[in-house]
Amino acid sequence: MDILIPVITLGAMGLFFGIGLALAAKKFCVASDPRLEAVYGKLPGANCGACGMPGCMGFAEGLIEGRCTLERCSVSTEDTLKAIAGILGIELKTKIKAAAVLHCYGGSVRAKDKGAYRGIHDCIHANLIMQGQKLCAYGCIGFGTCAQACPFNAIIMNAEDLPVVKEDACTACGKCVAVCPKKLFSLIPKHHKVYVACSSHDSGKDTKATCSVGCIACRLCEKACPFDAIHVIDNLATIDYNKCTSCKKCVAVCPVKIIKTRD
Amino acid sequence: MDVSKILAIAISMIFINNFILSKFLGLCPFLGVSKETKPAVSMGLAVIFVMTCSSIITWALYRFILLPFHIEYLRTITFILVIAAFVQLIEMVIRKYSMPLYRALGIYLPLITTNCAVLGVTILNVDNFFVAGKAIKGSFFYSSFQAFFAGVGFLLALFLMSGIRERLQLLDIPEHAKGIPIAFVIASLMSLSFMGFMGFKF
Numbered sequence: 001m002d003i004l005i006p007v008i009t010l011g012a013m014g015l016f017f018g019i020g021l022a023l024a025a026k027k028f029c030v031a032s033d034p035r036l037e038a039v040y041g042k043l044p045g046a047n048c049g050a051c052g053m054p055g056c057m058g059f060a061e062g063l064i065e066g067r068c069t070l071e072r073c074s075v076s077t078e079d080t081l082k083a084i085a086g087i088l089g090i091e092l093k094t095k096i097k098a099a100a101v102l103h104c105y106g107g108s109v110r111a112k113d114k115g116a117y118r119g120i121h122d123c124i125h126a127n128l129i130m131q132g133q134k135l136c137a138y139g140c141i142g143f144g145t146c147a148q149a150c151p152f153n154a155i156i157m158n159a160e161d162l163p164v165v166k167e168d169a170c171t172a173c174g175k176c177v178a179v180c181p182k183k184l185f186s187l188i189p190k191h192h193k194v195y196v197a198c199s200s201h202d203s204g205k206d207t208k209a210t211c212s213v214g215c216i217a218c219r220l221c222e223k224a225c226p227f228d229a230i231h232v233i234d235n236l237a238t239i240d241y242n243k244c245t246s247c248k249k250c251v252a253v254c255p256v257k258i259i260k261t262r263d
Numbered sequence: 264m265d266v267s268k269i270l271a272i273a274i275s276m277i278f279i280n281n282f283i284l285s286k287f288l289g290l291c292p293f294l295g296v297s298k299e300t301k302p303a304v305s306m307g308l309a310v311i312f313v314m315t316c317s318s319i320i321t322w323a324l325y326r327f328i329l330l331p332f333h334i335e336y337l338r339t340i341t342f343i344l345v346i347a348a349f350v351q352l353i354e355m356v357i358r359k360y361s362m363p364l365y366r367a368l369g370i371y372l373p374l375i376t377t378n379c380a381v382l383g384v385t386i387l388n389v390d391n392f393f394v395a396g397k398a399i400k401g402s403f404f405y406s407s408f409q410a411f412f413a414g415v416g417f418l419l420a421l422f423l424m425s426g427i428r429e430r431l432q433l434l435d436i437p438e439h440a441k442g443i444p445i446a447f448v449i450a451s452l453m454s455l456s457f458m459g460f461m462g463f464k465f
Contacts, residue, residue, distance in 0.1 A: 006334045013328075013341060017348035028355040 035087055036060055042084050044075045046151050050173040063088060074098065075152075075171040098187040099170040100154075100177065104140040105197040105258055107160035111139050111211040127181035135210035138199040140184055146176040167262065190262075193246040196237050198258040203235055213258050221250035221259060230259075269408050276412035282380045283420040284450075284457035289380030293421060294446055296371070303425035307418025309371045311411060313353070314384050317346045318410030319403075321385040326398055335389075335396075342385050350376045384413045423453065 039060040047055040051072040062068040085092040117133035123145035126132045132141040142161030154169035177185045200207045204216035217235040229243035282288045296306045354372045358365045388406035
């Protein structure tokens with residue numbers, strides 16, 4: 001009989017607290033914000049992280065709490081963002097659409113190889129072995145790691161082993177910028193039409209020896225630019241997009257044709 | 264119940280028998296939540312609140328259920344049951360009625376549920392203020408005050424530690440000692456200095 005008292009006491013207490021907590025949970029339940037689900041449903045759900053939040057759910061929470069702005073989602077279309085702005089009752093600022101560009105035009109035809117590569121068909125792996133098979137240490141390796149990394153199929157490899165960005169499909173999520181071992185991609189606002197398709201910081205003579213379309217640092221573009229927007233920095237023409245007006249004067253004068261226009 | 268005894272309890276609990284630095288209870292939040300002053304103080308306040316309330320409940324439980332049935336040996340499991348259920352309830356109530364308070368304290372409440380310092384103070388209460396199976400005179404108030412001041416001591420230790428660790432961020436600490444190692448060294452030095460209070464007798 002002695003065993004019964006503690007067993008019953010403890011059991012009764014457990015039951016009492018269990019039922020009490022269950023009732024309390026019902027009485028004190030807090031409904032979560034219904035807007036959260038609605039906003040999350042509208043977001044692309046790619047969890048690309050371009051907005052700087054941990055995934056689309058984090059971004060939705062941030063939006064509702066007012067911690068982040070809607071424009072930071074570079075993936076959603078204008079209409080989707082408008083719909084979300086409607087749910088949240090906030091105004092959508094016009095956002096600057098950007099797209100990735102490749103700062104290299106070497107490829108298999110114009111950039112020379114230093115030897116045959118027979119390893120894993122992947123830029124990151126190839127880059128580990130003597131910085132890839134290209135003579136130019138800065139140029140595109142051409143195994144399409146960026147095309148595989150793109151969650152929106154906006155990058156395709158062309159016949160010359162160069163990635164081509166489909167501007168309509170590009171959402172400026174920045175995955176290719178991060179994955180390229182040579183750091184050849186950058187996100188440039190779509191209204192800027194001019195970009196430099198070379199990343200070589202070698203001197204003009206060395207560049208010429210490795211690739212027929214490398215920047216030779218001749219500074220003709222610098223002289224041609226009426227807006228002081230392009231400068232040869234460290235043997236490479238570099239555009240200041242705060243000043244560039246896409247007048248395309250530099251495109252015309254470039255002797256090696258590496259200053260390119262989009263579209 | 265007289266004031267001098269309460270004062271003695273206060274000094275004993277805050278300095279001489281400080282729960283963290285002399286009794287080494289509740290070390291997990293001491294190292295875990297002491298990186299910045301603000302959360303450390305919030306945590307300390309939450310601990311004071313939970314300690315005081317749970318000591319009131321456990322005192323009643325011990326006096327009116329465990330003692331009459333002669334099942335004092337079940338105190339550990341019953342106290343844990345009570346404290347856990349109580350903290351859960353508090354969390355729900357706070358979440359329902361005061362979102363700002365929930366933001367400030369809420370995330371620390373589950374941490375406190377299984378905090379050994381809370382159990383420690385309730386066990387200490389029944390050890391100190393029950394003699395031969397009977398509550399001494401003023402036992403209830405003494406145990407409530409003891410729990411409250413134990414919480415204050417906890418807050419003090421956490422506050423001091425967080426202040427020191429905030430300063431540490433700015434110092435040039437050797438690479439191998441950065442973070443937890445230097446925190447352990449400081450915790451031991453603080454503990455040594457609090458041990459010095461044992462020289463006083465009240």
